Amino acid sequence: MSAKHTFISDVLVVGAGLAGNRAAIAAAEAGLDVIILSLIPPRRSHSTAAQGGMQAALGNSALGKGDNPDVHFSDTVKGSDWGNDQEVARMFVETSPIAVRQLSSWGVPWNRIVAGKRKLPDGREVEDTKDKEGYITARDFGGTAKWRTCYTADGTGHTMVYAVDTVVCKMGITTHDRIEAISLIHDGVNCLGVVARDLRNGNIVTYLAKSTVIATGGSGRLYAASTNAVICNGAGGAICQATGIVPLGNMEAVQFHPTGMVPVWILMTEGARGDGGYLLDKNLYRFMPDYEPKKKELASRDVVSRRMTQHMRKGLGVDSKYGPHLWLDIRHLGRKWVWSNLREIANISMNFNGIDPATSLVPVRPTQHYTMGGVRTNKDGAVYGLKGLFALGEAACWDLHGFNRLGGNSVAETVVSGMIVGDAVAKYTLGATQNYNYKLIEDFVKIEEERIKNLISGKNGRENVYDIKKGVENAMMDHVGIFRTGPDLQQGVDKLRELYKRSLKIGLRSSGQGANPELADALRQTGLCRTALSICYGALMRTESRGSHSREDYPKRDDVNWLKRTLAYWKEGSDLPTLDYEPVVCKELPPGDRGYGESSAAGKSK
Amino acid sequence: MRQITFSIFRFNPNIPGDKPRMQEYKLEEQDGMSMFVALNLIRENLDPTLMFDFVCRAAICGSCAMMINGRPRLACKTLAKNMPSHITMMPLPVFKLIGDLCVDTGTWFRNLQIRTEAWVHTNKKFDPKALEEKMDNEIAEKIYEPDRCVECGCCVAACVTANIREDFLGATGINRVARFMLDPRDERSDADYFDVVGNEDGAFGCVGLMGCADLCPMEIPLQENLAFVRRKMAAAGLKLTFQGVKIS
Numbered sequence: 001m002s003a004k005h006t007f008i009s010d011v012l013v014v015g016a017g018l019a020g021n022r023a024a025i026a027a028a029e030a031g032l033d034v035i036i037l038s039l040i041p042p043r044r045s046h047s048t049a050a051q052g053g054m055q056a057a058l059g060n061s062a063l064g065k066g067d068n069p070d071v072h073f074s075d076t077v078k079g080s081d082w083g084n085d086q087e088v089a090r091m092f093v094e095t096s097p098i099a100v101r102q103l104s105s106w107g108v109p110w111n112r113i114v115a116g117k118r119k120l121p122d123g124r125e126v127e128d129t130k131d132k133e134g135y136i137t138a139r140d141f142g143g144t145a146k147w148r149t150c151y152t153a154d155g156t157g158h159t160m161v162y163a164v165d166t167v168v169c170k171m172g173i174t175t176h177d178r179i180e181a182i183s184l185i186h187d188g189v190n191c192l193g194v195v196a197r198d199l200r201n202g203n204i205v206t207y208l209a210k211s212t213v214i215a216t217g218g219s220g221r222l223y224a225a226s227t228n229a230v231i232c233n234g235a236g237g238a239i240c241q242a243t244g245i246v247p248l249g250n251m252e253a254v255q256f257h258p259t260g261m262v263p264v265w266i267l268m269t270e271g272a273r274g275d276g277g278y279l280l281d282k283n284l285y286r287f288m289p290d291y292e293p294k295k296k297e298l299a300s301r302d303v304v305s306r307r308m309t310q311h312m313r314k315g316l317g318v319d320s321k322y323g324p325h326l327w328l329d330i331r332h333l334g335r336k337w338v339w340s341n342l343r344e345i346a347n348i349s350m351n352f353n354g355i356d357p358a359t360s361l362v363p364v365r366p367t368q369h370y371t372m373g374g375v376r377t378n379k380d381g382a383v384y385g386l387k388g389l390f391a392l393g394e395a396a397c398w399d400l401h402g403f404n405r406l407g408g409n410s411v412a413e414t415v416v417s418g419m420i421v422g423d424a425v426a427k428y429t430l431g432a433t434q435n436y437n438y439k440l441i442e443d444f445v446k447i448e449e450e451r452i453k454n455l456i457s458g459k460n461g462r463e464n465v466y467d468i469k470k471g472v473e474n475a476m477m478d479h480v481g482i483f484r485t486g487p488d489l490q491q492g493v494d495k496l497r498e499l500y501k502r503s504l505k506i507g508l509r510s511s512g513q514g515a516n517p518e519l520a521d522a523l524r525q526t527g528l529c530r531t532a533l534s535i536c537y538g539a540l541m542r543t544e545s546r547g548s549h550s551r552e553d554y555p556k557r558d559d560v561n562w563l564k565r566t567l568a569y570w571k572e573g574s575d576l577p578t579l580d581y582e583p584v585v586c587k588e589l590p591p592g593d594r595g596y597g598e599s600s601a602a603g604k605s606k
Numbered sequence: 607m608r609q610i611t612f613s614i615f616r617f618n619p620n621i622p623g624d625k626p627r628m629q630e631y632k633l634e635e636q637d638g639m640s641m642f643v644a645l646n647l648i649r650e651n652l653d654p655t656l657m658f659d660f661v662c663r664a665a666i667c668g669s670c671a672m673m674i675n676g677r678p679r680l681a682c683k684t685l686a687k688n689m690p691s692h693i694t695m696m697p698l699p700v701f702k703l704i705g706d707l708c709v710d711t712g713t714w715f716r717n718l719q720i721r722t723e724a725w726v727h728t729n730k731k732f733d734p735k736a737l738e739e740k741m742d743n744e745i746a747e748k749i750y751e752p753d754r755c756v757e758c759g760c761c762v763a764a765c766v767t768a769n770i771r772e773d774f775l776g777a778t779g780i781n782r783v784a785r786f787m788l789d790p791r792d793e794r795s796d797a798d799y800f801d802v803v804g805n806e807d808g809a810f811g812c813v814g815l816m817g818c819a820d821l822c823p824m825e826i827p828l829q830e831n832l833a834f835v836r837r838k839m840a841a842a843g844l845k846l847t848f849q850g851v852k853i854s
Contacts, residue, residue: 040659041712043757044667101738107726107789109749112741134740152750158666159753166725169716177712178704200704201620229662263638266664321637340747344666351665351683352640466650510655514620515705518654 005205009035009174010429012193012209014181014236016042018157018411019393020215021164022418023425028173030426035207036175037196039231042165046217046229047414050157051344052271053139053149054415055408056096060113060135062126067146069093074589076406079143079300081547081557082591083253083402083565083584088379090588092400092409092416099415100136100150106163109152110136111341121276121332139341140274141407143300143596149408154269154344157411164415178515179205182523184212184239184389185444191389192436194239195448197523202514204452206445210432211388211425213381214240218371218394222532224473226368227260227267236395238527240375241534245385247567247580249376249397251531252538255405255548256482258297258304260367263322264352268345268364270407272357273297275341277330279308280361281316284327292596299596302404302548305366306598309482312365320363327361334358366482370394370410372401372548373535376567380428381421384567388432390425392417399565402584403547455522456512461505465522468506471499472532480536485552489540496536497575500529534568534577541579542566557599559591607635608691612644614656615696618705628694629653641674641681641695645707657706665823668756671698671763672707678763680823698763715757718775722802724782727794745790752785752831754824761818761828773807777818777828780809784831787838796842804839 011027013020016038024034038045059067072093077086104110115133119125128137141149152159168175181194185208193208216236220228240246258279259268273279278286279297291307292299299307308326311317317324330338335358338346342357349355349362375391376384377398383389392398393414398421400413454460479492503526512519544558545551563584568577593600610633617626631648642663649656661669663682670681673696675689686693701709718724761777762768768776775783783803786792803809812832819828 040661040669041715041757043715044661044669046662046667048667048756049662049664098734101736102732102734104738105726105728105730105732105791107749107786107791109741109746109753109789110738112743112746114743134742136738137743152746152753155666155750155754158756159750162753166719169719170723170725175716178710200710229667230660264640264663348664348666352638352685466654508654510653511621514618515657515708516655517649517657 004203006208007035007205008208009033010210011213011425012207013037013213013215014194015215015217015395016175017045017047017215017217017393018160018164018414019418020213021168022415023213023215023392023422024173025164025167025171026419026422027426027429028171030430032426032429034173035209036168036173037179037181037207038175038177039180039199041177042168042175043161045161046232047411048158048161049229049267050411051154051267051269052141052274053151053156053408054100054160054412055141055144055148055406056100056150056412057093057148058097058100058136058138058150059146060132061138061147062128063140063147064138067148071145072096072148075144076400076409077589078594079404079406080402081404081594082559082563082586083250083546085379085399085584086587086589088398088400091379091420092413095416095419096412099412099419103160103163103415104136106167108159108163110150111152113137139271140298141270142273142298142304143295143406149271149274151271153340154271154342160411160415180520181236181239182448183444184243185441186243186386187436187440188245189387191386192441195444197520199515199520202516202519204445204448206441208434208441210434211390211429213425214375214389214391214395215393216395219531220368220371222472222528222535223368223476225260225265225477227257227265228369233524233528234371234531235524235527237375238524238531240383240389240391241530241568241570242527243386244570244572246389247376247384247569248531248534249373249399250403250538250566251373251534251568252542252549252566253372253403253547254368254480254535255301255370255372256305256366257301257369258308258366259328259364260369261349261353262320262325262363262365265367266348266352267369268328268362269342270301272328272330272342272345275337276333277328280327280329281311282318283316287311287316295596300404301407303597305482306550308366318363325363325365328364329361330357331359370405372403372405373397380424381417382424388428390421392421403549451523452512452519455506455508455519458507460507462507463502463505464509465506465518465525468499468503468525468529469521472496472529475499476532476535480539483550483552484539486540489536492536493533493540496529496533500526500533500575503529530570530577537577538566538568538579563591609633610635610686611692612648613692613694614707616706617703618657619703620705635686639686641684642670644686645681657704657708659708666756668758671758671760672696673698673763678760678821680758683823698759700762700768701759711757711759714759718779718782722775722779722783724786726786726789726792728791729793741790745788749785749788752781752788752826755781755826756824758823760821760823764817764821766815766817767811767813771807771811774811775803775808777832780835781826781828781831784835787835796838797846800839800842800846803835804843809835809839
């Protein structure tokens with residue numbers, strides 16, 4: 001380690017995906033000095049992998065007519081299985097149309113309405129009218145009453161990331177890429193910044209700010225099979241939980257996307273089914289209408305993933321050496337549609353499976369996709385437990401999504417919460433000042449230097465970080481999947497607890513010098529074990545089924561006992577999270593029938 | 607399955623005394639093995655010091671470009687089954703080396719965006735209460751084409767001019783300018799663009815070998831975009847000359 005650096009700003013944003021960058025813009029617009037940290041060049045963030053689109057109730061397209069924020073609100077609450085915060089959902093649906101239009105002014109080439117009649121794959125004829133031509137169009141997505149998902153082909157996240165980052169460049173906001181925050185600096189009341197590691201050279205760097213914003217994405221990579229980018233491991237949440245006073249909310253709420261491509265688990269957008277694609281079984285039979293006569297392939301993701309699993313359990317999956325799978329069929333959409341509106345997944349399927357989806361079936365299976373839980377915040381994005389600490393996007397449990405997120409609502413949440421939380425950060429920061437004892441900061445730096453020294457010397461043991469990482473990934477696959485049971489989850493907790501204890505004894509096999517990748521993995525692994533335990537233990541204790549959390553031993557949603565949110569704290573010296581709960585308030589829409597899924601009338605017909 | 611030998615460039619500039627060298631690793635080929643899988647197997651089982659970059663591993667983020675058997679490619683979508691039993695991996699040229707297979711594309715591309723002012727230039731103020739401005743879907747699709755660039759750096763690595771001249775914008779830079787020229791929301795005139803790209807570091811620096819177009823992993827029509835920008839800049843240059851503006 002060589003030169004030490006300390007950076008001071010008004011606002012420190014950790015993570016330069018859509019959420020982090022958008023919040024940074026809001027803070028900079030308020031005249032604040034902002035530094036953004038990113039593990040990687042910002043445009044490579046996982047936001048860029050969002051394919052199908054962003055939900056906003058514009059009501060422009062033929063089958064979006066009559067849409068408005070109220071309909072979007074009710075879809076979102078039903079999608080969440082009444083697990084979300086309805087105040088947050090209300091702000092979100094009202095702001096999303098503004099966000100989509102602002103992105104348009106920043107350069108996102110949203111696909112537009114083309115007037116004329118066209119026949120949909122299911123035989124319906126629709127007409128887009130001349131007066132709407134040129135406005136932003138939308139496609140169908142799961143769990144929605146209207147066509148509401150605005151898109152640029154199936155590269156929506158990419159165009160959004162690039163447009164938002166152009167504004168970061170234009171405004172001259174400072175971005176430090178290849179920097180990883182490894183701990184929060186705090187005095188038990190206020191968050192003062194982070195200790196970080198420079199991934200170019202391994203140096204320890206200190207960032208101090210009046211407010212710190214966590215926008216580090218989800219924790220999908222805790223699972224061996226996930227659609228997520230390799231950087232989505234939940235480390236940002238883990239450093240918050242490590243304080244002992246900041247809780248992670250609803251970590252047991254994990255989304256499995258119906259169509260991860262076998263065997264590389266890369267996402268095939270929901271837009272493929274939104275545009276009229278089918279799911280077929282080994283007999284090439286379209287099975288979803290039997291389970292979900294109303295919504296068919298376009299029920300919410302938790303429901304479709306369960307139906308697919310149920311169907312494969314009946315022996316109707318296609319056997320492969322990677323286990324059973326089903327087929328995604330978009331051949332009938334035609335070559336032109338597939339290679340224009342779904343061209344990115346067509347490319348992916350060619351690149352990784354040698355399959356042209358315009359002529360062939362694509363093998364798919366439900367795959368870990370999204371983290372509904374995260375660092376628990378209030379509706380301003382202010383994190384529970386520490387002042388001057390905010391979180392947003394997939395890293396946060398702002399709680400827009402409750403127990404199941406609708407497709408198209410996450411990429412929308414990134415920019416919408418970027419606007420709302422970004423403004424709240426600005427407001428807080430304008431009224432705040434920096435006030436700290438420098439000894440405290442030096443002590444936090446020393447703790448990290450000590451950790452690094454011990455990992456290199458093997459003082460605490462010689463456990464191999466990759467063995468533990470693999471162990472966690474497999475335990476999550478085996479015990480915290482789509483269907484869950486008490487005994488299975490208990491086994492998962494036992495395994496993960498063991499892995500957690502072993503993670504405290506990690507020692508490097510290499511020298512740890514410079515930007516050593518083994519050291520980077522070793523520094524995060526204990527925190528990731530805690531996150532995994534928070535998911536598994538939270539799932540064990542939640543004795544009901546709600547949204548994506550499906551307990552076979554407790555198959556019903558239980559609004560009497562479980563209309564509440566899990567808060568997972570990590571107390572020093574403990575080897576399990578301490579769970580607390582807070583009520584979920586249904587301010588507008590009382591718990592009821594989702595209109596699809598196992599418990600609804602539509603679902604019961606079969 | 608066959609055994610594959612990987613010859614990988616090794617050099618960590620942050621370790622005093624470290625010297626650039628090639629190091630060999632052997633792996634048993636696996637079904638469907640990509641370079642993403644292979645490099646992670648090497649790091650996890652054979653050599654935890656090996657530095658490389660992956661993010662999406664789905665050929666959409668542009669992180670993992672490197673020289674594989676002499677050509678710039680995205681490692682994540684390079685499959686072992688399409689490669690011989692001896693695979694050489696080197697970091698991309700032109701970009702600053704961070705270590706082993708990692709190069710600093712982030713800084714290079716950030717400078718490019720700032721140099722070309724690659725954002726929508728407009729005097730209109732966004733009105734949150736107004737409807738969006740209309741646009742033809744055809745134009746939106748045209749903008750999406752160059753906008754698909756993932757800034758991986760393959761075209762820069764493949765470019766003779768970029769390898770010789772530090773300030774050359776490269777095909778990615780010219781493509782980025784083309785993207786904004788196509789966008790009616792950007793109010794810049796051709797003369798404004800001329801300042802950015804109408805010179806030897808821009809559209810006129812290209813010597814026409816078109817390695818960029820052959821090796822773009824996104825298959826963006828870089829040649830067409832270059833021709834489009836050149837035509838516009840040649841016309842703008844003539845116009846400026848007629849107006850008596852001195853062009854260096």
